[in-house]
Amino acid sequence: MSEAIPQSPSRVRATAKWPGLTVLAVVLLVLPFLAGNDYHYDLMIKIALTAGVAVGLNLLVGYAGQISLGHAAFYAAGAYGSALLVQQFELTPVPAMVLAAVGVAVLAWLVGKPILHLKGHYLSMATLGLGVIAAIVINNEDQLTGGPDGLPVAPLSLFGHELSVFGSYDLFGVAITGTQVWYGIAAGFLFLSVLFALNLIDSPLGRALRALHGSEIAAQVAGVDTGKFKLRVFVISAVYASLAGSLYGYYGGFITPNIASFTHSIELITIVVLGGMASTYGVIVGTVILLLIPQFLTGFQELEMVLFGAILMVVMIFMPRGLVPTLARRFQKEAS
Amino acid sequence: MFSEFFQFTFSGVTLGAIYALVALGFTLIYNASHVINFAQGEFLMIGGMGTVVLMDAGVPIYFAIPLAIAMAGVAGILLHRLAIAPAKNADVVTLIIITIGASIFLRGLAQVFWGKEYHALPNFSATESINLGGAILLTQSLWILGIAAVLVTALGLFFTRTALGKALLATSMNKDAASLMGIKTGAILMMAFGISAVIGAAAGVIVAPITLTSYDIGIMLGLKGFIAAAIGGLGSSTGAILGGLLLGLAEAYTAGYISSDYKDAVPFVIILAILFFLPNGLLGSRAVERV
Amino acid sequence: MTALLSVDKLGKEFGGVHAVEDLSFQVEKGRIHSIIGPNGAGKTTLFNLITGLYQPSSGSVHLNGRSLAGHQPHELAPLGMCRTFQNLQICQNMTALENVMLGRHRHLKQGTFTSLFKLPALRRADQQCREECAELMEFVGCGQYIRHHASAMPYGALKRLEIARALAASPDILLLDEPAAGLNRTETDALRDVIRRIADKGITVVLVEHDMKLVMSISDQVLVLCYGRKLAEGTPEEIRANPDVIDAYLGNRHSREEATA
């Protein structure tokens, strides 16, 4: 039995993050060559942005074990916040995005403080409530937000150049379209999201977060101020959502209160669970799948919903830990 | 002014009783498995829409209602057998996502086979409303309140007085230990899903004359029911009723006295405030864990 | 000798039941101080009071002369106090080694930005911590589980894992709640050596245990609780001979056996 052999200290190294990141980078670089048309880019951009949110949400849900059913609120706050800062205060998009993220961080900190002492379903309920309140505010303050009809968003400008999805640009002599630039931005965002998330998870901070999930008391007695750490990861994941939301707004050019809706929050949490809680790459795969399924199902017209529900159930039944962790396990099993 | 207050109160009580009925459905499954069944709203839908469809097919209402409720019961059992039971060792979040999948699936089926239109069911009583002190109380609200009272008493007795009820609670606390007591945990869970579906469907039928019914009515009612169950304290049937009434009254008073724009937001603020002081809801039991 | 830990007229009530009542005692630095008593005597409750998991109904606890009133559990590790649990508190979602590393939490940097960027200093410190913790696991005798996931470990090994985790915090005082439960005689003997070596490092040990062979052979001082109150206190020899203790706790057979041991 292998586990009976005493281990030498050299075998206790931290898990290496570079192999995974390299694969991710290669995939992100290769994808453009597989894209047939701009619509494919559009999907990839949306997937990359959503995956970024999911990676952040996974820190909270998958690692720290705190369920949020209201994360769409932060996404929407980022999108509306930056759009309005540009529109009302004439900031340029990038500072607006940063400022919105700071605002969201403060907001998350303020609301997180009282609700994060709740546990389990009660926390879900409270976060759900926050999401609902955010959606109502966006809906009702139509003077500012355009209400249910939505809000046009000024396009992103980089170095003084406006970035239109239909424009074409020159990058070191190579002509690229606006969509491709956007893909680059979204892919970069996702890559950084993953890099930071992996760093965090494999640090003492990350360990403390995971300990919250395992045993809050053990964490406390080890000196972890559990309240403070929950709040921290809540804020971090909210900032992830905010940044993705801002980018989404700039990219799409139009946002509606739907992005703050309960359904959107549910979609985000479903991505995390589907891909695999506590698996950073898992949630990326989860995003790909959850966003692509509807695209494939459109041909089924009326049956779309039935099939979507059925697929979701079947995946979760047979891969209860989520796609990637379950498959990884199976793969290991066969390899041994 | 008093008549206005009464009117808001009646309106709140009606809403509250509806939410309470939905919340009761959550209680049973929660007590058996600690899962929040997001497909609970779909049971309501099956009750209401099933009755409509059967009546359209010429079935008289007094057969249509029990048939539709039975249909929901079967759906509940199937949900357990085909979706919950096979995911044996899945944790609670996974099970919740499965119930979300199930709710989308059921809603989709209803949409394909029963159509997307809204429908109304007739009132249970001939007189639709009664005037009390200048305010109108719907007779259907009395039906809802009455049935909610009966159900909450029945569930309360079930959990405190019967071995089966205790076995159900034990199953949620420690499944392995429960099976070491000879409790057939699978059967218990199946029963919980079945009964919960029946309660949900019955609720769906009695609220339909007020709320109308359609393939997607379960989304909103399910959500409100979950909220009501959580403020009341998950797992407590009396709490479900209290939570429902509180939510309904908060909505009606906000709409009546504060602002209808923020009618859905203000109750949430109240709820968050309640949870701040009572993190396990009004009547929820504190998790017992010693170190 | 100075009292490292001093408990003064401590009381805790649960809905009319006095789990701990008017209890005073002191633990001196560098000693092994055992607490014994019948089931339900209030030993674990006492630990929970000392470590801030419960707030006392009355009385006070001082560590190094400093009052612990109103302290949160997480504030005690920095003050040099760590403990293990009778009802295991293991993070089942982490590996065994990570559980131990958690114990080292207070010695490591965990700034948000440092962590997000994983600065080299942090990486080095973490790797060093990893190796130290692996050694600790060897030390308490569960070295073979270093690469195991905590959820795949047998009960007895988890008990030792908790000790390793508590030690990882490099505490001044260590509270052990029934560390030998689930260990057989031979394993318990090994545990005795571990506890001795811990004490030899200058760490004060407060031990709650029902294994009398272990308690009597290792303790400098023994406190006997009964119904939340102090029944007796003294050296192992004194306790073993105390008729009240024999009546309430040891039983005749045991005292006979131990006396001849």
Place this chain on the structure above:
Amino acid sequence: MITTVTADPQTQQRARPADAPRPAGERADGTDAARGTPLLDLKGIRTGYGRIEALHGLDVAIHPGETVALVGANGAGKSTLLKVISGLQPLTGGTVTFDGENLNRRKAADRVHRGIVQVPEGRQVFAGLSVEDNLMLGAFSRRRDKGVADDLEAMYRRFPILKEKRRLHAGNLSGGQQQMLAMGRALMAKPRLLLLDEPSMGLAPLIIEEIFGIITELKREGITIFVVEQNASEALAIADRGYVLETGDIVATGSGQTLLNDDSVKAAYLGG
């Protein structure tokens, strides 16, 4: 490889108290062949967790009325073996036969109804239910039996502290009190085969005596007992036979006394 420390049936005979009534189904001469079919017969038991195999095809036979002790180090697989018998741990090979019936396909609950009752490791009380409810759930498999109320009173007499705490949530009991509750709960089921996983864990010396007293008493009533104990010397002392388990294999078996006197067993489990 199994080294049978002793095969002498006489030793086994001696290990049983002289005054114990002979369990039904056991012949007077007490030889293995003459004992008839075992009550519990495990053949080639294999099981594991994921990729790691925890039990490597072991055989155990327990005859009606016997008290058998299982000793082994941490992680040897003792709890796993008990879980296999109770049906909580799926088999990858081998058969579990109880009273002549193959139980492989029987669920845990069905096995309880056939009389296999376990006091699990780590107590596993229902934390959110009252002490009394826990005890009553112990009798779930015979809940229509009129005698349950009397048994409850008997249990309270045996563990007075449980009566005192009967309205308290079981999760609020002290560790030792929970252990008593777990024992009481199992006894409420009136087992034919009682599986005990470290029943004395966390108990005060006086109560340990009580527990061993109960075991002796049950034995006298003819109940078959399979006990895992870290207090190996005491367990072996009252057991008819014992098995020694080492990393998933049975490495020795024999009468309780013989094992107690075996040097390697002494060194590994009974302390220096």
Place this chain on the structure above:
Amino acid sequence: ADTIRIGSFLSVTGPASFLGDPELKTLELYIDKINGSGGVLGKKLELIHYDDAGDASKARTFANRLLRQDRVDLIVGGSTTGATMAAVPLIEQAGVPFISLAGAETITTPVKKWVFKTPQSDRQAARRILMDMKDRGFTKIGLISGTGGFGASGRNVTKEEAGNFGIEIVADETYNPKDTDTTAQLTRIRNTDGVQAILNFDFGQGPAIVTRNYAQLGIEIPFYQSHGVASDSFLELAGDAAEGLRLPASALLVADKLPKSDPQYDVLNRYKSDYESHYNESVSTFGAYAYDGLQLAVQALMKAGSTDKAKVRDALENIDGAVGVTGTYRMSPEDHMGLTAESFRILEVKDGDWALTE
């Protein structure tokens, strides 16, 4: 290409399915019919449709797909204002003619180069209602609207227009489109001093609940609904409670009661009988938006003589006097909708059926 590709994204499921469902059915029915009689410009029409389920961001994705993957020649779709507006920036940039089936004024005001629409705007509906109120001598009214896109926009334009008709809005309440009870709001309106009439501006099932609550509370003052509920299913849902209420609507609901001399008589009755015989369910005014959209598209294609996008757009802009189900369209560079408030008729519910008031 050998077909003319008509793209569409509609809310066939979800909360606005009562719009998208008849719209899609209408498109499918008539594209078949047109292809059956030889197609347009000698080519068959090909419908490429996606269901946005009432979700604006889905609508945006699908619009993108239509433009960039399916490369459609023109788009007829967008059941809701949100869905339409989310797609508009993309469509404008891509330069593809787009005929929206959604109501709000913002879609075509200010005029956007490539965007047209067939339903009257909510402002026109509000005007038509206010006109009728003024005719009946009301000066103080109560308003109750849903907080969804349609209701919120209707509420705004009503508030803006009321003054022009000498009408004051003395009570202004809202409800969530999914609400099941509005008695609190109605009670507040009723208890406001001097209210002479109540207007409920919304679509979906909300108005049916408002109507029922209105009857349950025994409110006697005159009651108006918007064009958002102009369908038989509303009558079914609201039941007796709807008796006596008024709303502005296309003449489609009373097609058989129109005088033969009415210029729309033929178009209305043809659409009604085609739809009802094919789908065996009653026609709705929402499906008619799609009918009109498709007819306008076909006319423009024929006039342009090709699928050249700029030409088709110009042809659309120059449509003048096309008789549709919703009204007679007269487009211009200043007006990409082409209907007047008068194209609405005021209907009243009498004995459980629609009746013309004039």
